[in-house]
Amino acid sequence: MASSTVDQSQVARNGLREKVLTLNSMNPRVRRVEYAVRGPIVQRALELEQELRQGVKKPFTEVIRANIGDAQAMGQRPITFLRQVLALCVNPDLLNSPNFPDDAKKRAERILQACGGHSLGAYSISSGIQLIREDVAQYIERRDGGIPADPNNVFLSTGASDAIVTVLKLLVAGEGHTRTGVLIPIPQYPLYSATLAELGAVQVDYYLEEERAWALDVAELHRALCQARDHCCPRALCVINPGNPTGQVQTRECIEDVIRFAFQERLFLLADEVYQDNVYSAGSQFHSFKKVLMEMGPPYAVQQELASFHSTSKGYMGECGFRGGYVEVVNMDPAVQQQMLKLMSVRLCPPVPGQALLDLVVSPPAPTDPSFMQFQAERQAVLAELAAKARLTEQVFSEAPGISCNPVQGAMYSFPRIQLPPRAVQLAQELGLAPDMFFCLCLLEETGICVVPGSGFGQREGTYHFRMTILPPLEKLRLLLEKLTRFHAKFTLEYS
Amino acid sequence: MASSTVDQSQVARNGLREKVLTLNSMNPRVRRVEYAVRGPIVQRALELEQELRQGVKKPFTEVIRANIGDAQAMGQRPITFLRQVLALCVNPDLLNSPNFPDDAKKRAERILQACGGHSLGAYSISSGIQLIREDVAQYIERRDGGIPADPNNVFLSTGASDAIVTVLKLLVAGEGHTRTGVLIPIPQYPLYSATLAELGAVQVDYYLEEERAWALDVAELHRALCQARDHCCPRALCVINPGNPTGQVQTRECIEDVIRFAFQERLFLLADEVYQDNVYSAGSQFHSFKKVLMEMGPPYAVQQELASFHSTSKGYMGECGFRGGYVEVVNMDPAVQQQMLKLMSVRLCPPVPGQALLDLVVSPPAPTDPSFMQFQAERQAVLAELAAKARLTEQVFSEAPGISCNPVQGAMYSFPRIQLPPRAVQLAQELGLAPDMFFCLCLLEETGICVVPGSGFGQREGTYHFRMTILPPLEKLRLLLEKLTRFHAKFTLEYS
Ligand SMILES: Cc1ncc(COP(=O)(O)O)c(C=O)c1O
Ligand SMILES: Cc1ncc(COP(=O)(O)O)c(C=O)c1O
Numbered sequence: 001m002a003s004s005t006v007d008q009s010q011v012a013r014n015g016l017r018e019k020v021l022t023l024n025s026m027n028p029r030v031r032r033v034e035y036a037v038r039g040p041i042v043q044r045a046l047e048l049e050q051e052l053r054q055g056v057k058k059p060f061t062e063v064i065r066a067n068i069g070d071a072q073a074m075g076q077r078p079i080t081f082l083r084q085v086l087a088l089c090v091n092p093d094l095l096n097s098p099n100f101p102d103d104a105k106k107r108a109e110r111i112l113q114a115c116g117g118h119s120l121g122a123y124s125i126s127s128g129i130q131l132i133r134e135d136v137a138q139y140i141e142r143r144d145g146g147i148p149a150d151p152n153n154v155f156l157s158t159g160a161s162d163a164i165v166t167v168l169k170l171l172v173a174g175e176g177h178t179r180t181g182v183l184i185p186i187p188q189y190p191l192y193s194a195t196l197a198e199l200g201a202v203q204v205d206y207y208l209e210e211e212r213a214w215a216l217d218v219a220e221l222h223r224a225l226c227q228a229r230d231h232c233c234p235r236a237l238c239v240i241n242p243g244n245p246t247g248q249v250q251t252r253e254c255i256e257d258v259i260r261f262a263f264q265e266r267l268f269l270l271a272d273e274v275y276q277d278n279v280y281s282a283g284s285q286f287h288s289f290k291k292v293l294m295e296m297g298p299p300y301a302v303q304q305e306l307a308s309f310h311s312t313s314k315g316y317m318g319e320c321g322f323r324g325g326y327v328e329v330v331n332m333d334p335a336v337q338q339q340m341l342k343l344m345s346v347r348l349c350p351p352v353p354g355q356a357l358l359d360l361v362v363s364p365p366a367p368t369d370p371s372f373m374q375f376q377a378e379r380q381a382v383l384a385e386l387a388a389k390a391r392l393t394e395q396v397f398s399e400a401p402g403i404s405c406n407p408v409q410g411a412m413y414s415f416p417r418i419q420l421p422p423r424a425v426q427l428a429q430e431l432g433l434a435p436d437m438f439f440c441l442c443l444l445e446e447t448g449i450c451v452v453p454g455s456g457f458g459q460r461e462g463t464y465h466f467r468m469t470i471l472p473p474l475e476k477l478r479l480l481l482e483k484l485t486r487f488h489a490k491f492t493l494e495y496s
Numbered sequence: 497m498a499s500s501t502v503d504q505s506q507v508a509r510n511g512l513r514e515k516v517l518t519l520n521s522m523n524p525r526v527r528r529v530e531y532a533v534r535g536p537i538v539q540r541a542l543e544l545e546q547e548l549r550q551g552v553k554k555p556f557t558e559v560i561r562a563n564i565g566d567a568q569a570m571g572q573r574p575i576t577f578l579r580q581v582l583a584l585c586v587n588p589d590l591l592n593s594p595n596f597p598d599d600a601k602k603r604a605e606r607i608l609q610a611c612g613g614h615s616l617g618a619y620s621i622s623s624g625i626q627l628i629r630e631d632v633a634q635y636i637e638r639r640d641g642g643i644p645a646d647p648n649n650v651f652l653s654t655g656a657s658d659a660i661v662t663v664l665k666l667l668v669a670g671e672g673h674t675r676t677g678v679l680i681p682i683p684q685y686p687l688y689s690a691t692l693a694e695l696g697a698v699q700v701d702y703y704l705e706e707e708r709a710w711a712l713d714v715a716e717l718h719r720a721l722c723q724a725r726d727h728c729c730p731r732a733l734c735v736i737n738p739g740n741p742t743g744q745v746q747t748r749e750c751i752e753d754v755i756r757f758a759f760q761e762r763l764f765l766l767a768d769e770v771y772q773d774n775v776y777s778a779g780s781q782f783h784s785f786k787k788v789l790m791e792m793g794p795p796y797a798v799q800q801e802l803a804s805f806h807s808t809s810k811g812y813m814g815e816c817g818f819r820g821g822y823v824e825v826v827n828m829d830p831a832v833q834q835q836m837l838k839l840m841s842v843r844l845c846p847p848v849p850g851q852a853l854l855d856l857v858v859s860p861p862a863p864t865d866p867s868f869m870q871f872q873a874e875r876q877a878v879l880a881e882l883a884a885k886a887r888l889t890e891q892v893f894s895e896a897p898g899i900s901c902n903p904v905q906g907a908m909y910s911f912p913r914i915q916l917p918p919r920a921v922q923l924a925q926e927l928g929l930a931p932d933m934f935f936c937l938c939l940l941e942e943t944g945i946c947v948v949p950g951s952g953f954g955q956r957e958g959t960y961h962f963r964m965t966i967l968p969p970l971e972k973l974r975l976l977l978e979k980l981t982r983f984h985a986k987f988t989l990e991y992s
Contacts, residue, residue: 016798016799019801020731020762020801021666021829021832022831023829023832023835025731026667026835027666028669030665030666030838030839031835035838039838046621070612070619071617072612072617073612073615073618075613076613078615083589086586086587087583090579090586090849091583094583094590115817116566117566117570117571119817120817121567121814121818122566122568122816123564123566123569123809125542158654158819158843158847159844161844165843169526169694170517170522170526171517171523173521173522173523173524194842195842235516235517236516266516267516305516318617319617320618320844320845321611321612321618321619321620321845321847322616322848323846323847332517333518333519336517336522339519339522339526342526342529343526343529343694346531346657346686346694347654347655347657347658348816348819350819351654352819353818353847
């Protein structure tokens with residue numbers, strides 16, 4: 001090859017020549033992606049942790065990560081039964097051990113029977129193990145008071161994230177004015193904005209009503225839709241219920257209104273229901289979009305297209321690391337469903353341990369099973385503590401001047417609104433930071449508390465929030481809330 | 497709301513109205529995706545299995561899936577040490593059990609220490625657990641004879657598939673004539689063609705030389721590149737070594753040529769090295785692109801951009817279901833690397849059990865560890881059997897008239913070329929099928945053997961192949977190969 005001379009001259013001309021892949025030459029859509037939950041504030045938290053380890057003096061002794069809905073990272077213990085069955089599946093030699101309850105062994109054997117080569121180490125079919133899809137369908141039926149669910153409409157996934165991205169991917173088409181628009185709530189879980197940016201779809205914001213505990217208002221959906229129709233083709237509507245970051249739980253009436261709206265306006269519905277087991281407020285109850293849709297009868301029940309997402313990451317189990325999840329599709333065009341399966345098959349299959357875990361979550365021990373009592377006790381304990389932490393959060397914030405916070409009806413977060421003094425807003429702008437980002441960074445530097453600024457989720461212009469999880473252990477959460485409100489008072493004073 | 501009247505009239509006009517999401521309105525790129533390894537032939541295999549279960553009479557008693565590189569599904573047993581440590585990680589109560597070797601316990605404790613909340617159930621950081629990235633870097637250093645690897649350049653992933661898609665995603669930009677082109681080998685692993693279709697990048701085919709045991713020829717790269725420059729902007733070159741579906745293992749000289757070519761032509765290199773532990777031929781040896789690149793010295797070593805992929809799915813462990821994998825990037829623009837991390841963070845993290853498994857694969861028991869002997873014995877047994885099966889495959893096919901097959905130097909597949917009689921080709925065309933698809937479907941119907949037609953991987957016009965794994969147990973494989981060659985002879989006679 002006569003190449004080396006060419007190479008040398010190129011190099012000589014410009015020293016180290018430009019890379020092939022640079023910020024400028026890179027996929028421009030990737031550049032537009034934002035993901036606040038793991039953004040600069042988390043970067044900084046990591047650095048601070050390292051500094052602490054190196055003995056650097058700080059006004060705090062540990063960084064507290066209240067930025068992400070990761071229960072076990074905050075000390076929540078895994079549910080015994082789930083881990084027993086999984087260990088048996090991972091290492092079937094243990095099936096001979098006397099140290100596992102019989103029902104755990106039976107469940108492990110049942111799952112292994114359904115795996116290729118009777119092993120978690122084989123790929124499954126791309127939609128997930130058939131037996132587990134059947135168990136998921138039965139779970140949905142029980143949850144929805146007997147309304148039928150078809151296992152062929154259930155697709156297992158790598159966490160709910162994966163399924164959400166897949167369904168959004170199917171929906172994106174057109175160019176310019178015909179480009180797909182997708183309505184998402186503001187504030188939202190940033191997976192939505194990030195995915196739409198990556199896919200080049202148009203993000204259409206509808207604002208939740210902070211004054212009504214972050215309720216969804218159909219008139220606002222109308223407004224957003226009408227405005228969007230000027231510049232794109234809105235084809236889908238995302239709803240997060242219970243809400244992240246809002247903690248709101250939707251009423252049945254609201255869900256009916258949303259379904260009517262989606263039907264009338266020809267919008268594919270995406271219902272993110274990963275917090276369906278996380279409802280705390282006495283007056284609140286989880287209603288699945290599927291159930292409400294079916295109970296509304298025709299034409300809705302037989303025509304409205306819906307995808308509902310669930311996950312093993314939240315609920316009482318908090319098994320985020322296993323990346324289990326599923327989507328149930330309702331009234332989807334069978335040809336499109338085939339295409340979805342094809343798309344999923346390119347990545348082969350969701351992680352099989354996560355599939356196994358999902359199976360246990362959707363069919364927990366029955367009252368007659370040896371593991372039932374312990375399972376129930378552990379489950380209740382987790383949910384009761386989460387409820388107590390939701391109440392505590394609400395209570396502390398409601399008493400703090402300059403902070404207002406809606407009740408945490410469900411999910412795992414509070415999203416309090418904060419007053420920021422004008423000088424802080426101005427200083428932030430000079431630093432090129434969103435004012436609430438500035439607040440959160442100061443909070444982190446001074447207290448070690450890591451929360452995510454509201455600007456990462458979206459908020460009405462001129463309002464400021466942060467999102468904080470309710471996951472730290474109760475007594476730690478109390479200290480943290482107090483520290484945080486004290487810091488806010490001090491910050492307000494400092495910049496007034 | 498005044499909606500219900502509107503709804504009714506819409507429904508009345510056209511009965512069940514058209515879906516929002518149809519084959520026509522769907523993302524057109526998704527429609528273009530093809531994925532043969534799990535395509536119609538596998539669909540049919542599933543149906544046949546069901547028919548067999550229902551007692552339908554067939555000329556065979558079981559369907560043999562030689563279509564996918566899934567060792568454990570074909571009966572390969574998991575490596576004991578890997579599963580012991582994983583079970584300990586999943587259920588740490590077992591750390592008190594006397595039934596696990598000490599080194600397995602130590603390894604489990606070490607991994608759990610590095611997990612959030614000391615649990616596999618917490619999300620990890622998006623690039624993967626730091627300790628495991630460090631272990632991967634050390635593995636790469638050992639593999640490459642001491643050439644340094646930086647853990648910050650290692651990103652864990654959900655199988656290698658996920659990392660490959662992510663890197664390709666970064667590379668796609670431009671429109672029309674400036675659209676990113678990516679050179680891929682023909683025949684290829686269809687993840688590449690599928691992902692490029694989904695991303696809307698231009699697939700640029702370069703043909704491997706069947707006559708030289710599927711070697712890569714740089715002159716052919718030149719040809720492909722020059723032609724592609726007429727209609728797109730080629731920016732990346734993918735190489736699969738050892739090859740899927742070809743079973744070819746590249747020589748060091750070839751790799752040097754490819755690197756020189758990529759450097760000279762300003763192409764980002766993607767080296768798919770998931771079969772790096774699967775080399776069987778006496779004359780063949782695995783050389784990593786990273787090692788060769790570094791040993792070539794400047795300007796290559798300091799400038800050529802490279803991403804190298806590895807997986808827990810292949811090798812001696814065959815742990816496909818856990819979805820473990822990683823990419824090491826070399827000479828990547830740090831700003832782009834940041835963007836890659838951001839992109840990964842949208843999906844939160846790779847499955848943590850898969851990360852743990854990867855850790856064990858990259859740092860297996862040391863000679864002084866109690867588990868070493870058994871681990872080595874199991875590992876060697878698997879690799880020796882694979883080598884025997886590679887030889888057997890080659891031997892049987894080389895004796896069959898109308899079939900010619902290159903040596904299976906590595907990976908897990910043979911890709912024999914078959915003569916198809918003109919009447920079969922014509923009949924296939926009348927049926928709207930690729931001739932080799934027709935052959936494979938007939939084979940499946942008559943023998944229960946499931947292999948994938950060459951058209952699913954790409955092949956030179958007018959040539960026909962199929963891909964078959966070498967994974968069935970040795971004696972079964974022998975029967976299968978004989979059955980297959982007999983079927984081909986009969987098929988040839990029938991359609992001559
Ligand atoms: C509203 C919502 N949807 C989806 C997800 C994704 O969760 P996973 O991918 O872990 O299932 C999350 C995670 O926090 C979430 O809050
Ligand atoms: C060449 C090649 N690359 C990548 C993969 C992806 O494997 P995984 O995603 O299971 O790591 C495969 C799987 O068969 C393969 O053959």
